[in-house]
Amino acid sequence: MKRLGGEVLTTENAREFSSAAKGETLEDSIRTVEGYSDIIVMRHFESGAARRAAATAGIPVINAGDGPGQHPTQALLDVYTIDREVGKLDGIKVGLVGDLANGRTVRSLAYLLAKYQDVKIYFVSPDVVKMKDDIEEYLTSKGVEWEQSADLMEVASKCNVVYQTRIQKERLGERINLYEEARGKYMVDKGVLDVMQRHAVMMHPLPRVDEITVFRIQGLPSSDRQKNGLYIRMALLKLLLVGW
Incomplete structure (x- = not known):
């Protein structure tokens, strides 16, 4: 503003x-x-x-x-980033990894990707934090193909985008046993990067904890990507203020 x-x-x-x-x-x-x-x-x-x-x-x-509901402006900047870096939105395959039950960013991204054609979404998460039924039912109602998978390596090899999220300890409250069960189950390391397609991108909404073990990898949010959030939100503010 x-x-x-x-x-x-x-x-x-x-x-x-x-x-x-x-x-x-x-x-x-x-x-x-x-x-x-x-x-x-x-x-x-x-x-x-x-x-x-x-x-x-x-x-x-x-x-x-x-x-844990939605984060629409994050989804807008994610879609904008994907379009710029992958070069398209129709026909892409996206792997959503980590805390899908409590991660509002992945919920909003899945919702927004349903607006495009021939998109396939893979959900990779521990059972205790898997994607909730409302998003899965919405994708089905829009004819979007989606699949639950326990194999991050296989999903990473197929996708244009691997979108990793942290396990949100604060959302699990006193259920520390669930956090320990979920933490570290699906992590991005050099092996995951090695199987990704040449022009695929790795994305993370931040904050990042320990779910990405490689210190520096191509595709993590750069300063340019973070600026995408600034530009998208400026555009949204102007659009709403001028058009209201």
Whole structure:
């Protein structure tokens, strides 16, 4: 927003320090905030919160991540990055790896890829964090081919994009046994890179922990890719503010 010449009002950690801590509803908070702004960008800990906010507000609301639900702007920058680096979106094969149950980035990416033709998606994850039924049912309803696989090496050899995510310990709460069960099961190492197609790309939404063991590999998010997020979000802000 600052790069576009606008101003920003922030309410970071609102869950602890705003009226929400006193029991104020999300809807009342949104009605208050919209009086001071032209657009709301909201990250929230509850799945579905952005939809509730949008239904309440009289100004545009951008979902910047709603718990384990969706992360639409990340999906937009991921699709833009894939198009630039692979050269196409129709007809690609994408492997989504890691925490697919709690990873909002992979959920949104799968949803957005369904808008393109002849896409195939492979889900590679431990059973305790496998992709939820709602996304699988959505892909099926749109005629998108998808497949669960336990073989990361095989999937990596077929795909144009391998999209790796971390196991989200914070989403598993006190179920530390599930985290230990899932952690380290599917990791990208030199062996995985060696079987990937020559022009395939490795992507990661960050933050990265230990799920990629190679220190420096071609295809990890570079400064150019990270800038894609800046440009996509600037474009989205301008589109909504001008067209609203």
